[in-house]
Amino acid sequence: MSANSPFSIYQIAKQAIITGIAQSSDANPIFTTMATFLGNLDDNLSRFENANQLKFDCKPSCDYCCSYRVEARAHEIFYLANALESLPQDVLTAFKARLDTTKATTEALTVPEHLATNVRCSLLGEDSLCVAYNARPALCRNAHSTDVSSCELAYKEPTNQDVPNNRDNALDQATRSAILGMNDAFKDMDYDDTGYELNQGLWLALTQPETKTRWLNKEKAFPTLEGNITTVV
Numbered sequence: 001m002s003a004n005s006p007f008s009i010y011q012i013a014k015q016a017i018i019t020g021i022a023q024s025s026d027a028n029p030i031f032t033t034m035a036t037f038l039g040n041l042d043d044n045l046s047r048f049e050n051a052n053q054l055k056f057d058c059k060p061s062c063d064y065c066c067s068y069r070v071e072a073r074a075h076e077i078f079y080l081a082n083a084l085e086s087l088p089q090d091v092l093t094a095f096k097a098r099l100d101t102t103k104a105t106t107e108a109l110t111v112p113e114h115l116a117t118n119v120r121c122s123l124l125g126e127d128s129l130c131v132a133y134n135a136r137p138a139l140c141r142n143a144h145s146t147d148v149s150s151c152e153l154a155y156k157e158p159t160n161q162d163v164p165n166n167r168d169n170a171l172d173q174a175t176r177s178a179i180l181g182m183n184d185a186f187k188d189m190d191y192d193d194t195g196y197e198l199n200q201g202l203w204l205a206l207t208q209p210e211t212k213t214r215w216l217n218k219e220k221a222f223p224t225l226e227g228n229i230t231t232v233v
C-alpha cells in the first residue's frame with residue numbers, strides 16, 4: 001500500500017469493486033467482492049505495520065473505539081446483515097436484543113450529540129469482542145492506534161475535541177483512499193451511497209427485508225434515516 005499514491009490506491013480499489021460486481025443485480029457477487037476487498041484492507045494494514053516496524057496498541061477486547069458513532073454505507077450494512085445469519089443462534093439472539101436498545105438510544109440523539117456521547121456498538125459482545133469482526137465496516141478496520149492512552153482519553157472525555165489523533169498518518173491516508181474508492185465505485189454504479197448510522201441501518205436491514213430489495217434496485221435503502229455523513233473517509 002505504501003508504494004502507491006493515495007490516488008492510485010483509490011483507483012485500484014474502485015476498479016476492483018466495479019470489476020467484481022460488473023452489471024450484477026444479485027447480492028451474492030457483491031458480497032463476494034466486498035469480502036475480498038475488506039479482507040485485503042485488513043491484510044494491507046498488517047503489512048504496513050510490519051513493513052514500517054510500527055507497533056499498534058490494538059488488541060482483542062480493547063474496545064474504546066467501539067463506542068464511537070460509526071457510519072456505514074448501504075453496501076456495508078447489507079454485507080454485515082448477511083454475515084450475521086451465520087452466527088450461532090444464542091449469539092444472534094443476544095445481539096438482536098442489544099441492537100433494539102442501541103437503535104432506540106442512537107435515534108434519540110442528534111448527530112452532534114451522538115458524536116459527543118459514548119454509545120456501545122450493538123455488535124460488541126459481553127467479552128468486548130465484535131461478534132461480526134470479519135464483516136465489520138471499513139471505518140472500523142481503519143481504527144488502528146499507535147497509542148492506547150489517546151483512545152482511553154477520547155473514551156473518558158467524549159466531548160474533548162483536542163485528544164490527539166493516534167493513527168499513523170500515511171496508513172490512515174492510504175486506507176481512507178481505498179475506502180473512498182470502494183464507496184465511489186458503488187456510487188458510480190448508482191447504488192445508494194448515503195452514510196447511515198450503523199446500528200439504525202442494521203436494525204432496518206434485519207427487520208425490514210424490503211430495504212435490501214430497494215438497495216439492489218438502486219433506490220435509497222433506508223429513506224426514513226437521516227443520511228447525514230459526518231465521517232470524512
Ligand code: SF4
Nearest residue numbers: 066121123124130140
Ligand atoms: S462493528 Fe465491530 S469493530 Fe465496529 S464498532 Fe461495532 S463492535 Fe466495534
